[in-house]
Amino acid sequence: MLDKLEAILHRYEEIGMVLTEPDVASDADRFRKLMKEQSDLTPLVEKYLEYKKCKEAIEDSEQMLEEETDPEMRQMLKDECNENSEKLPQLEQDLKILLIPKNPDDDKNVIVEIRAGVGGDEAALFAADLYRMYNKYAEGKGFRTSLINVEDIGIGGMKTVSFMVEGSGAYAKLKYESGVHRVQRVPVTESGGRIHTSTATVAVMPEVEDDVDIDIPPEDVRMDITRASGNGGQGVNTTDSAVRLTHLPTGIVIYSQTERSQLQNKAKAWALLKAKLYDLKIQEQHDSEAELRRSQIGTGDRSEKIRTYNFPQGRVTDHRIKVTLHRIDDVLNGDLDELVEALTTADQAAKLLKMQND
CATH class of the missing domain: 1.20.58 (Methane Monooxygenase Hydroxylase; Chain G, domain 1)
Known part of the structure; x- marks a missing residue:
């Protein structure tokens, strides 16, 4: 050493x-x-x-x-x-x-995608809660957020939402959030007062910069220009400004309509497509390196249940590191520091152990 x-x-x-x-x-x-x-x-x-x-x-x-x-x-x-x-x-x-090798993506901006999972309207309401949580966390860190796309359900819930978080170290702070988040509570839509379990999936992807080689042949992408729909704000719905990209080899579809300008929506859509393809490339590399995946705290596997938010008991439990915090309101208001620090420490310890054993 x-x-x-x-x-x-x-x-x-x-x-x-x-x-x-x-x-x-x-x-x-x-x-x-x-x-x-x-x-x-x-x-x-x-x-x-x-x-x-x-x-x-x-x-x-x-x-x-x-x-x-x-x-x-x-x-x-x-x-x-x-x-x-x-x-x-x-x-x-x-x-x-x-001395632990630094993740080259740690300093980059990130794109976060949240999708409502099991639980119908309650899952969409939970997805909206997670969106607000990450926005408040980013704000507290001095990061800037900008919406890429949102599909809402009209009662404050979101079927899916994608947004950018810009700031040095954004990926280092948010990279452990990828996976399935679970909520246990009495839904506002439930008249019987029964506790329901719903889920939302979070994907955290580093923004792809010029130093990353992601080759996307023009013939692999179909671009459609449409009129924005939904609650886009005054002026958004009146022009053909929404952009939909379809990546034909993978079937990935990106939709961006939050900006009034077609050029701005196009830039956001391409940024998200590049991030998804880069993320797919990283996942494939990790799949071929089983030992590396086992050494990680949170493999980035979208099917991995990583955290439970239990409202009746007022607790948040991260299953990867067996940490429980009895202050659910603080966490959902963006106070993620204790969880982020615990996850970072556990990840460093796992990597140190692997370095010593190699």
Whole structure:
């Protein structure tokens, strides 16, 4: 590990030197890539320098103890040595976590798609609750959200809704949300007061940027321009602005109608199609790497039941990490930090174990 860290430190210092060269600043693309690499390495380098400083302090204290005879000075040196020795294991653990290969998609914007599952109107109402939950969470993180498409049922529920979440680290925060979410409550549509169980499926996909190779031949996509329908707002329903894309090889259909401009709807529809095809590619890679899927916290499998929201007991349970929070209202109001942090920690622990066993 130390050899690897020294190599990383050397590379970090090398980047710093290269960035001072005049010809690099004139090459915008190279300059941007070097700045990105430097930024990615900074947390690891800073932690490694802290680790080295701690190790050196222990060695200095031990060396001085061999020569020191004054009782007070010896006690002070022992205290310093013990204090730094206690810090060392945590610093080592932090370094191991920082050395885990980073998901290249973690810094990207995401597209979230929520679909009502089992439960009829109640499932659609739950899908709308999840949409509001993610919007409030994104707002609290300083992310920006924009609607791509929504199919509502007229009583506040949503059969399906797709939206973009923009902000650095959006995928890292939301990637564990993919899967089946289950709600247990008395539906507002239920007169008998019986508890129902309904579901909604969440898919979280990184936005596909120019650095990702997703080849979509024009002949593979049929594009239809239609008039927007539903509650689109004043002016939306009066022009042929809605865009429907059909990817013929996979049968994926994308519909975007939330913007007044056909060009804007077209851009959103293509962004969602690219994200879905990229997501499909990643799923296929994971399917061929069974060991990798087992090592993940949340495989991204859309059929995996990941979380239950139980209203009678006021609890939210994440089944992957066996964590239960007894504050369902806070969670549905966007307070997902405790769950996100627990999932991230569990994922890091699983990856560390795999690295140690390899």
